[in-house]
Amino acid sequence: GNSVTQMEGPVTLSEEAFLTINCTYTATGYPSLFWYVQYPGEGLQLLLKATKADDKGSNKGFEATYRKETTSFHLEKGSVQVSDSAVYFCALQMDSSYKLIFGSGTRLLVRP
Amino acid sequence: EPEVTQTPSHQVTQMGQEVILRCVPISNHLYFYWYRQILGQKVEFLVSFYNNEISEKSEIFDDQFSVERPDGSNFTLKIRSTKLEDSAMYFCASSQKGSGGYEQYFGPGTRLTVT
Numbered sequence: 044g045n046s047v048t049q050m051e052g053p054v055t056l057s058e059e060a061f062l063t064i065n066c067t068y069t070a071t072g073y074p075s076l077f078w079y080v081q082y083p084g085e086g087l088q089l090l091l092k093a094t095k096a097d098d099k100g101s102n103k104g105f106e107a108t109y110r111k112e113t114t115s116f117h118l119e120k121g122s123v124q125v126s127d128s129a130v131y132f133c134a135l136q137m138d139s140s141y142k143l144i145f146g147s148g149t150r151l152l153v154r155p
Numbered sequence: 156e157p158e159v160t161q162t163p164s165h166q167v168t169q170m171g172q173e174v175i176l177r178c179v180p181i182s183n184h185l186y187f188y189w190y191r192q193i194l195g196q197k198v199e200f201l202v203s204f205y206n207n208e209i210s211e212k213s214e215i216f217d218d219q220f221s222v223e224r225p226d227g228s229n230f231t232l233k234i235r236s237t238k239l240e241d242s243a244m245y246f247c248a249s250s251q252k253g254s255g256g257y258e259q260y261f262g263p264g265t266r267l268t269v270t
Contacts, residue, residue: 087261138254141188143200147197
């Protein structure tokens with residue numbers, strides 16, 4: 044079946060470090076891909092998305108590129124801040140479906 | 156900015172009891188969803204709802220679960236006879252359109268504890 048695999052956390056970085064959170068997917072077809080973020084005590088918020096191969100989603104300094112060849116959608120940020128500390132979820136949605144299929148989430152902790 | 160709200164934030168119930176989790180989706184959204192996250196596990200889809208009927212459901216969403224839009228603003232999830240394994244965080248979400256990569260807006264969740 045369709046699924047998403049994320050790197051295990053927690054990821055601990057110092058402020059201004061470079062961030063990569065890996066996400067790969069398995070899908071029968073070409074899904075839309077998403078990154079959601081969950082700050083403590085809040086719901087999931089869409090961070091960025093890409094709906095077709097080679098699309099790059101970007102928001103708040105975060106980027107991810109939809110790579111069909113490697114079935115990946117890795118999240119990157121050039122310089123993280125303490126306020127980026129949160130749990131990040133990679134997700135996919137097939138065209139024929141309403142549901143989001145989530146990865147297990149990766150906790151990011153940024154230290155001053 | 157419009158947001159999805161959920162009540163209560165935390166619900167404690169005894170095994171076998173019925174619970175109703177409530178959600179107010181964003182007002183101009185047409186598609187509504189419930190997801191759950193058991194502690195330490197993935198966020199899992201339960202059900203989607205459009206035009207007053209279920210449009211998709213997962214195998215988790217068995218006969219003990221039901222959803223309803225009782226009026227023009229609320230969207231509810233009922234669990235008829237709770238089990239210990241129903242303990243989880245339940246998230247409501249809504250979107251303007253269903254498939255095709257449209258953003259689903261999530262509420263803050265209701266933590267359900269079954270004792």
